[in-house]
Amino acid sequence: MNKMTLNLGPQHPSTHGVLRLILELDGERAISCEPDIGYLHRGMEKIAESRSYIQYLPMVDRVDYLCGFFYSYAFCNAVEHLNHIEVPKYANYIRVMMMELNRIASHLLWLGTYLLDLGAISPMFYTFRERESILDYFEKITGQRMMYNYFVFGGVRHNILYFEDVLNIVNNILFKINEYENLITDNPIFLSRTRNIGVISKSKALDWGLTGPNLRASGILNDYRMNMEIYDDIEYDIILGNDGDCYSRYIVRIYEMRESVCIIKQCIDWLKSNNTFSEPVxxxxxxxxxxxxxxxxxxxxxxxxxxxxxxxxxxPYRLKWRTGSFYSTQILRDILRGVSLPDIMAIYGSLDVVLPEVDR
Amino acid sequence: MNCIDMIKMNFPDVKVYSDKVETDNQIYEILEYLKKTYELSFDILLTVIAVDYTDYIELIYPLLSTYMNERVNISTKVREEAVSVTSLYPSAYFDECEIYDLFGICFVGNKKLKRLFMPSSWIGHPLRKNYELKDTRLSWNE
Structure with a gap:
């Protein structure tokens, strides 16, 4: 057997960041994989120990630049719980709405880049077009396209207006998602690249600490939104896949975008009928x-x-971030065994890893 | 009977606080019990959190049960060495490497400990409270 060691990355275009995979190959099959991370380590946890809470707040968006609102929320929520700060219901609805818009933007970026990894160039342009409309809206509200710094302790920085804009955006996206599905879901090339590729069984997904859409694609019901207070009055479905392969991870994300649209519409209905913004305490x-x-x-x-x-x-005395991508990267040590080289990027891309989140 | 009561019944030495269960040296046994007991089945180890309290380091293991949709935090105090739980939860491997890298704790039983974020030649453990912030080494590329 002729073993060959191959360095994939750190400057590989499909890694969407700087990840180095040390692959051991036998012909075209990978025998083992060792992810080498840390190229984007910025010491987010150490920085927190030398900044005051307010000073650290803008840094939080940078932990993962594709879904800054979620990280802002986690940090603000921690500080609010610590100091028993009451958040008005109106602000909570704004938070949910912005987070779900952010989820759509993040999934759209994943969809475009994943298909780019598989060799399909055009979906990237379509998804970025729709993502642009969301980012434009964020810019209108927060002044920033990616690093929002919009959530503050005790609420949000200022009221949002332009509800009609959001409705137009999400209705357009709902329409466009159908268009993507027409292009992608039954495409034979896409199917042959993703069906039964990178199957993660239930037990493997749990053992390696997968969460979020990756875990739900393996058929395990686990969505922390069920336990979050701010989602209490909102109705939505939790999407489960059943095969745990790349294709079901794609399906879960596509349907999750539709659910997000549904949540956003409920938020807008509530916000329109109870317009009672109060400045954060x-x-x-x-x-x-x-x-x-x-x-x-x-x-x-x-x-x-x-x-x-x-x-x-x-x-803070100590601040620790637990992020989903950290564990999605780690599972590559296990699931890439025996996989052929062209499938490696198909599997890695389907896990939706964002490297700044891994390295923090 | 909730999970805290069950832990207390099987491991009488644990101390129960409002949001965590503290144990001295039975961390592996407790995690094994929590994972393998069918009624509990805490199947995801979310992360391993290390906090440096200068004279000891506390390790916190937040567990999630997808079956019961419940969470529990198990903590233990260590100084230099800790027990590795990678044989129970493979996902702990990166966490243990991270703590080895940033706190300098050796995990007995984890055979492939390496520095995860810092370069392998780095001296010191950055997240320790006694780590010197104004390091004179400008760049590790020199």
Whole structure:
């Protein structure tokens, strides 16, 4: 047997960041894979220990730049729980709406780049066109396209208007998702590249700590939105796949976008009928409570945990991020065994890994 | 009977706090019990959190049961060495490497410990409280 060691990355275009996979190959089959991460390590957790809570707030969006709202929410929620700050219901609805719009934007980016990895160039342009409309809306509201810094302790920075814009955007996206499905879902080339490729069984998915759409694609019912207070009054379906292959991960994400649209519409209905915005309360930075808080949020790439440990100082004593991609990268050590080289990027792409989130 | 009561019944030495269960040296046994007991089946180890309290380091294991939709946090205090749980939860491998890298704790039983984020030649463990922030090494590429 002729073994060959191949370095995939760190500058490989399909890794969407800087990930190095050390592959051991026998001909075209991978024998083992060792992901090497850390190229984007910015020390987010160490930085938190030397910044005050307010100073750290803009940094939070940068943990994962594709879904900043979720990270802002996790951090704000932790601080609010620690200091018993009440968040108005109106602000919570705005948060849910922005997070779900962000989820659509994130899934759209995944869809475009995943098909690009598989060799289909045109879907990228279509998905980016729709994503652009969401980012334009974010820019209108928050002033930023990716690093929003919009959620603050005790609510959101300012009221949102332009509800009609959101409705137009989501209705358009709902229409366009059907268009993508016509292009992609039954496409024989796409099917042959994704059906029964990279199958992750239930037990494997659980053992390796997968969460979010990747876990649900394996057929396990687990959505942390069920436990989140802010989703209590909102109705939505949880999408489950049954095969655990690349194709079901694609299907789960496509349907999740539709569910997000449904959630956004419910939010807009509520916001329109109860327009009662109040400015977030001013909190004193010198009187932080002591304690440990586990703040969870269901982000597009899996369950995100913000662990906050405060000893009563103006800076966090310890802050830890648990991100979904960290575990999606790790599972490559197991599932790439015996996989042929062209399938590696198909599998890796389907897991929706974003590297800044892995390295933090 | 909830899971905290069940842990307490089987492991009488544990201390129960409002949001975590603390154990001295039975961390592997408790995790094994929580994972393999059918009524509990805590099947996902979400992460391993390390907190440096200068004279000891606390490791927290947040577990999630997809079957019951419940969470529990198990914690233990360590100094230099800890027990690896990779044989129970393979997902702990990266977490343990991360803690080895940033806190300098050796996990007994994890044979492939390596530095995950920092370069392998790095000296010191950045997330420790006694780590010197104003490091004179400008770049590790030099």
């Amino acid at each position: 001013k909190i004193s930075l010198n009187e932080f409570q002591k304690g440990e808080i586990y703040s969870f949020v269901e982000a597009p790439r899996g369950l995100t945990l913000c662990y906050l440990n405060s000893v009563g100082e103006s800076t």
